[in-house]
Amino acid sequence: MDLQHWLGRATHAIQEWADGHGPYQPHPSLQVDEDRLAAAFEEFTGRLKDNYPFFHPRYAGQMLKPPHPAAVVGYLTAMLINPNNHALDGGPATARMEREAVARLAGMFGYDTHLGHLTTSGTIANLEALFVARELHPGQGVAYSADAHYTHGRMCHVLGVQGHPVPTDDRGRLDLDALEDVLRTGRVGTVVLTAGTTGLGVVDPVHQALALKERHGVRLHVDAAYGGFFTLLAGADGPEGIDPEPWRAIARCDSVVVDPHKHGLQPYGCGAVLFRDPEVGRFYLHDSPYTYFTSADLHLGEISLECSRAGASAAALWLTFQLLPPTPDGLGRVLAAGRRAALRWADLIAASDVLELYQRPELDIVTCFPAVEPATLSAVDAASARVLADGMASADPVFLSTLRAGRESFAARHPKITADADGARVLRSVLMKPESETHLAWLHARVEEFARTR
Incomplete structure (x- = not known):
């Protein structure tokens, strides 16, 4: 994919769109000296060289890699307009793209119904899932694997709920016997299951935890921020195929988080939170005297704890999914x-x-x-x-x-x-x-x- 070619087409397309709204004169306060810009840009690009080669296979250290060229083109093209996906009047086109992209993520996890949106990170996505869990189980805590991401303990502190780390087995999976001991106390309303720990890439036994959901009436949240897209390999033929049971069980859990800025080939930050029951949107209800007035349809800001969010992130994900959809063959x-x-x-x-x-x-x-x-x-x-x-x-x-x-x-x-x-x-x-x-x-x-x- 010729990135330079498509970036050229992007600027041309946006300029053509802008010209359709009539001429105007940019304010002189925005004008900058070209020589000063050249000097600043030279220092800027020089500083950027102080980075590890995340694009190269010699770099295998962390969950870092460049976004797909389609994501770059989608992001930069939309960024030239700079839509805000908080309200429909802030980004009508990219809000529709976000809904479509999120629906594809929900379908990837087997959700027949859903409420969800993009976030700036997996941390914020998990915060939203635990926020809803707190509202549904007031006064009760959250249990999670001792090897789960540290964000869960931190977000429990932010939300003012008790966190309960649960021991793991000899492979790093959440120990269900130890979990049930905690659940018998009646102090836990939500269990976090990790589909791909960030340390070892371990998948908790989501399918086996479903029985505990029925027995103890707890809410099940799946943190698949890192590993979520591996559901596309569940039951696949060949050596890359993975045990399908934990992944297919996600469809019966109450919420799931995934980060497209990891295996979804997106630039930072692009996380997503999905709820199986759309009725949880009632916990986000609020009003604003100067937004939500252009449409009677639900605005994305009405189902999000975040306010301003880059419509460019939704554009990048939508365009990427047109070429590499969240399917086994994509x-x-x-x-x-x-x-x-x-x-x-x-x-x-x-x-x-x-x-x-x-x-x-x-x-x-x-x-x-x-x-x-x-x-x-x-x-x-x-x-x-x-x-x-x-x-x-x-x-x-x-x-x-x-x-x-x-x-x-x-x-x-x-x-x-x-x-x-x-x-x-x-x-x-x-x-x-x-x-x-x-x-x-x-x-x-x-x-x-x-x-x-x-």
Whole structure:
């Protein structure tokens, strides 16, 4: 896709639209000296070079990658108009695009009915889901996995509700027996299930938690901010296929959050929150004396805690979905490449004499650590830190990240490692870019090379 060509068409299309409204004279206060702009722009672009190469498969550290060119074109084109998707009079076209894109997300999760909208982040999306949960279960708390994203504990504090971290099993999944012990106290009204933890990419047993929903009358919220688009691989043929049961069970949960700015190929920030029951919109009810007057239809600001939101985000997602829809044959093919890469790398690590697999990946996050002697947590920690630093400092660098695993978590997976510390860092890689599949041999060889260096 020729990005420069389409950006040129974007500016032409918007200028043509603007010309249809008649001429006007820009105010002189907005005029800037071209030489000053050139100098500022040179400094600006120079500063931007102080970044890691998120676009390149040599970068596998965090959940970062560039947006799809279609998303860039959609975002920048709409940004030239700068619509605000709070009210229909702020962005009538992009508000319709948002509804259409959100409906496709709801269909991806199997929701027959829904109420939802885009947000600026998964954090805000989860805040909205827990806000509604609090209103439906006043005075009751929220239970979530001890390995869930820290946002849940933080948002419980913001909302003034009690958070209840629940232990995990030896794979990092929420322990349902421990959860039921908490539910028997009657102090919990909502359970958060994570479909793809940000540390290891672990999927909680959503399908098995449905029985607890019926037995204890709790609300089930699924945090699929990171992993949500992997539902497109549920039950797929080939090595990239994943267990369909947890993903198909999301359709019976009360709410779900997903971040298109992760696997949905969108620029930051683009999250989304979806509720299965549209009637929860009553908890957002408010009035404004100067908005919501152009249409009797529901305005997006009437079902959102946020006010101003960039219509450009909706435009980018809508345009991307026209080309790569949230289907197995659309975005699913992109995720499948990263998933295959993760599984292949896990096999290479398992066969390595200098690396050990920390845990086999469920999605596209790979974790490992250098084989060390003596086999102690402190030695593992030091070796992982050294590989991370050496890889980044190399003339032919590789960019990873680390995950700190506690003593008990490490012992559950690697009991032969002597626990001489309270935990250890392991190497962590996120293979979000489909190009990782063709770059994997190089990536593995480089990490092995750094692991061999003492």
